[in-house]
Amino acid sequence: xxxxxxxxxxxxxxxxxxxxxxxxxxxxxxxxxxxxxxxxxxxxxxxxxxxxxxxxxxxxxxxxxxxxxxxxxxxxxxxxxxxxxxxxxxxxxxxxxxxxxxxxxxxxxxxxxxxxxxxxxxxxxxxxxxxxxxxxxxxxxxxxxxxxxxxxxxxxxxxxxxxxxxxxxxxxxxxxxxxxxxxxxxxxxxxxxxxxxxxxxxxxxxxxxxxxxxxxxxxxxxxxxxxxxxxxxxxxxxxxxxxxxxxxxxxxxxxxxxxxxxxxxxxxxxxxxxxxxxxxxxxxxxxxxxxxxxxxxxxxxxxxxxxxxxxxxxxxxxxxxxxxxxx
Amino acid sequence: xxxxxxxxxxxxxxxxxxxxxxxxxxxxxxxxxxxxxxxxxxxxxxxxxxxxxxxxxxxxxxxxxxxxxxxxxxxxxxxxxxxxxxxxxxxxxxxxxxxxxxxxxxxxxxxxxxxxxxxxxxxxxxxxxxxxxxxxxxxxxxxxxxxxxxxxxxxxxxxxxxxxxxxxxxxxxxxxxxxxxxxxxxxxxxxxxxxxxxxxxxxxxxxxxxxxxxxxxxxxxxxxxxxxxxxxxxxxxxxxxxxxxxxxxxxxxxxxxxxxxxxxxxxxxxxxxxxxxxxxxxxxxxxxxxxxxxxxxxxxxxxxxxxxxxxxxxxxxxxxxxxxxxxxxxxxxxxxxxxxxxxxxxxxxxxxxxxxxxxxxxxxxxxxxxxxxxxxxxxxxxxxxxxxxxxxxxxxxxxxxxxxxxxxxxxxxxxxxxxxxxxxxxxxxxxxxxxxxxxxxxxxxxxxxxxxxxxxxxxxxxxxxxxxxxxxxxxxxxxxxxxxx
Ligand SMILES: Nc1ncnc2c1ncn2[C@@H]1O[C@H](COP(=O)(O)OP(=O)(O)O)[C@@H](O)[C@H]1O
Ligand SMILES: [Mg+2]
Numbered sequence: 001x002x003x004x005x006x007x008x009x010x011x012x013x014x015x016x017x018x019x020x021x022x023x024x025x026x027x028x029x030x031x032x033x034x035x036x037x038x039x040x041x042x043x044x045x046x047x048x049x050x051x052x053x054x055x056x057x058x059x060x061x062x063x064x065x066x067x068x069x070x071x072x073x074x075x076x077x078x079x080x081x082x083x084x085x086x087x088x089x090x091x092x093x094x095x096x097x098x099x100x101x102x103x104x105x106x107x108x109x110x111x112x113x114x115x116x117x118x119x120x121x122x123x124x125x126x127x128x129x130x131x132x133x134x135x136x137x138x139x140x141x142x143x144x145x146x147x148x149x150x151x152x153x154x155x156x157x158x159x160x161x162x163x164x165x166x167x168x169x170x171x172x173x174x175x176x177x178x179x180x181x182x183x184x185x186x187x188x189x190x191x192x193x194x195x196x197x198x199x200x201x202x203x204x205x206x207x208x209x210x211x212x213x214x215x216x217x218x219x220x221x222x223x224x225x226x227x228x229x230x231x232x233x234x235x236x237x238x239x240x241x242x243x244x245x246x247x248x249x250x251x252x253x254x255x256x257x258x259x260x261x262x263x264x265x266x267x268x269x270x271x272x273x274x275x276x277x278x279x280x281x282x283x284x285x286x287x288x289x290x291x292x293x294x295x296x297x298x299x300x301x302x303x304x305x306x307x308x309x310x311x312x313x314x315x316x317x318x319x320x321x322x323x324x325x326x327x
Numbered sequence: 328x329x330x331x332x333x334x335x336x337x338x339x340x341x342x343x344x345x346x347x348x349x350x351x352x353x354x355x356x357x358x359x360x361x362x363x364x365x366x367x368x369x370x371x372x373x374x375x376x377x378x379x380x381x382x383x384x385x386x387x388x389x390x391x392x393x394x395x396x397x398x399x400x401x402x403x404x405x406x407x408x409x410x411x412x413x414x415x416x417x418x419x420x421x422x423x424x425x426x427x428x429x430x431x432x433x434x435x436x437x438x439x440x441x442x443x444x445x446x447x448x449x450x451x452x453x454x455x456x457x458x459x460x461x462x463x464x465x466x467x468x469x470x471x472x473x474x475x476x477x478x479x480x481x482x483x484x485x486x487x488x489x490x491x492x493x494x495x496x497x498x499x500x501x502x503x504x505x506x507x508x509x510x511x512x513x514x515x516x517x518x519x520x521x522x523x524x525x526x527x528x529x530x531x532x533x534x535x536x537x538x539x540x541x542x543x544x545x546x547x548x549x550x551x552x553x554x555x556x557x558x559x560x561x562x563x564x565x566x567x568x569x570x571x572x573x574x575x576x577x578x579x580x581x582x583x584x585x586x587x588x589x590x591x592x593x594x595x596x597x598x599x600x601x602x603x604x605x606x607x608x609x610x611x612x613x614x615x616x617x618x619x620x621x622x623x624x625x626x627x628x629x630x631x632x633x634x635x636x637x638x639x640x641x642x643x644x645x646x647x648x649x650x651x652x653x654x655x656x657x658x659x660x661x662x663x664x665x666x667x668x669x670x671x672x673x674x675x676x677x678x679x680x681x682x683x684x685x686x687x688x689x690x691x692x693x694x695x696x697x698x699x700x701x702x703x704x705x706x707x708x709x710x711x712x713x714x715x716x717x718x719x720x721x722x723x724x725x726x727x728x729x730x731x732x733x734x735x736x737x738x739x740x741x742x743x744x745x746x747x748x749x750x751x752x753x754x755x756x757x758x759x760x761x762x763x764x765x766x767x768x769x770x771x772x773x774x775x776x777x778x779x780x781x782x783x784x785x786x787x788x789x790x791x792x793x794x795x796x797x798x799x800x801x802x803x804x805x806x807x808x809x810x811x812x
């Protein structure tokens with residue numbers, strides 16, 4: 001029953017498969033840390049996946065594909081910023097409309113390129129390091145976008161918690177009025193990180209169509225991952241490393257579902273394909289429930305649970321989703 | 328640095344928050360700005376700190392005209408303000424709050440800031456742990472942190488808006504001696520307060536505001552009577568305790584333990600009878616907040632039992648407590664008591680709850696009635712957040728049920744001037760005479776001694792004293808509150 005199961009292969013597949021989700025999750029984490037919910041994620045990923053594929057096919061340059069996808073993501077996010085930060089409209093409504101529009105736009109504009117051949121960002125083992133036992137195969141035998149996703153996790157943490165810009169970003173997310181009183185321009189910060197986060201989300205689209213799920217069609221295969229990324233930000237308690245771990249967990253569930261299919265041939269394949277989604281919802285519910293009074297009381301009686309819930313309980317940025325009042 | 332304000336106006340629609348104010352602030356001086364709630368003190372200071380833009384008028388800093396468009400511009404002139412509601416970042420650590428807004432490199436050396444903070448704390452007599460999240464600090468500690476931050480940034484003009492509200496008398500002493508030291512070092516210190524005793528202890532000079540205008544000024548030594556007259560026009564009588572006939576049992580907590588707040592609540596056994604006014608004394612967050620919420624059915628005890636009117640209510644929800652005649656009024660008026668964004672009339676409409684469709688005309692006339700009988704300075708259509716603190720409190724009081732069994736009030740007079748305090752207690756006294764038990768918390772020992780029939784002293788989540796006011800005095804209570812029994 002366990003034949004063909006290789007821990008190293010699974011780990012390597014998880015790292016590679018999670019790459020686009022990691023990028024999108026980090027992008028949205030940055031945006032939400034500034035207090036803005038960019039709900040247009042799912043459509044943005046589809047649109048930028050299409051743009052990246054088409055540009056890379058026509059120009060023959062992968063780099064051009066990635067650059068264009070980041071630009072597309074940044075543009076959609078700029079719309080969110082314009083409408084919700086500058087004009088004070090509802091972040092949720094703006095994001096929701098945009099997610100539907102961008103997805104349909106992607107299918108419409110990309111229809112003639114569906115199922116055509118396109119370039120693929122192939123494996124590029126890191127010299128020397130890829131020769132290491134165990135870690136070499138798991139971490140250093142991937143394509144460039146996958147390395148990028150791993151570096152981004154560390155960079156995002158460093159940026160948020162160790163630079164003055166990161167501090168300013170977190171300040172705005174927690175209390176816009178206080179940030180203003182300290183000479184920070186909250187609106188500017190929000191716009192900048194909505195756009196920057198959007199660029200990362202755009203890159204995630206390219207990582208799908210040029211790397212982990214290469215090609216373009218309707219559906220492309222990246223649909224739904226934007227919603228997962230939004231959930232992972234909450235699961236990750238707005239912490240970039242925890243959110244990325246959530247993305248790896250989700251990728252692990254997906255990889256395992258393939259193995260389960262071969263181990264339990266009697267169970268319909270769809271069960272395993274769909275299983276990661278409700279599992280993520282379950283985990284999300286657990287990580288939210290630990291905020292409740294009952295959970296806290298239970299935890300007080302069991303020291304082990306207490307440690308667990310302390311780790312899980314994290315409140316969202318205090319100004320998340322709020323608009324700034326002006327007089 | 329000498330600052331001169333000339334004919335400052337700030338209008339919010341029809342409201343003239345500042346109506347032509349002239350003021351001179353000198354270095355090496357602690358300047359008091361005194362005035363009752365709504366006099367326009369905060370507005371004037373926010374204009375000086377660049378947080379609010381003036382409608383008209385001139386500001387001169389060392390004879391040079393300035394016009395601050397935002398707080399950053401005022402800061403660059405060395406002006407810093409501690410706002411009435413602390414403007415900080417509760418989830419971030421002390422060190423991060425200290426750093427935010429300061430000049431620093433792209434990836435700052437945290438240990439440098441840590442050293443600077445530690446040095447300032449030593450100098451000022453503060454005790455702040457750099458890695459604690461600011462949510463866990465008391466109001467007084469948050470204030471100390473803000474002060475240290477302004478000093479680190481080199482501010483020479485420090486404005487403190489109602490800094491003594493919600494801090495212990497010990498913290499007040501630390502704060503005042505720090506401010507004295509700063510002013511003798513050449514800084515310009517401005518203390519905004521509605522409390523006479525603060526101004527009298529600390530300030531060298533005082534300007535009194537009334538209804539957006541300067542109603543007078545004085546220099547040390549002050550005459551209390553003269554200052555009161557500038558504030559109110561006449562001296563208000565102090566609130567008086569009538570002494571009520573205790574009636575049937577209203578509340579009985581039996582060995583209650585509960586979580587929440589800073590300390591939780593431990594081993595609490597207390598009986599309160601109808602007609603009694605019980606004051607809860609203690610440092611902010613020593614268990615009074617949890618006590619009130621347990622008695623209101625908002626927090627469930629982990630151990631012990633809660634009885635209301637001799638009925639066991641342990642584990643029941645707030646709604647069940649309400650139907651038993653328990654009413655609770657939290658300290659955070661805008662967060663927990665009122666709904667920002669709704670008007671006075673809409674608040675009245677919610678309370679009616681009689682029919683599905685809102686009868687807005689009826690609730691407007693009802694609102695008008697309440698506004699008149701509780702002397703709220705507002706119109707039915709005013710949004711509640713535009714009301715001053717005293718008026719929000721009056722409005723909340725007008726929402727209390729007419730004949731409650733148990734009234735739980737958290738800091739009911741916080742931030743109110745003497746006249747409003749007296750007014751509030753006249754109302755509450757009448758409610759107690761009608762047979763309600765009143766339990767309230769307050770950080771003002773004098774207030775507790777004056778209006779209570781009984782005083783419970785909280786320390787670290789426990790009740791360490793249960794005394795009658797005639798058997799104690801302010802000094803004894805002050806010691807008990809600080810844990811030095
Ligand atoms: N943002 C605002 N919008 C409308 N009215 C305001 C605003 N801020 C203050 N006011 C009004 O201006 C007056 C003065 O308020 P304030 O300066 O806060 O008084 P104080 O600090 O002396 O208690 C009050 O009547 C208050 O309701
Ligand atoms: Mg004020």
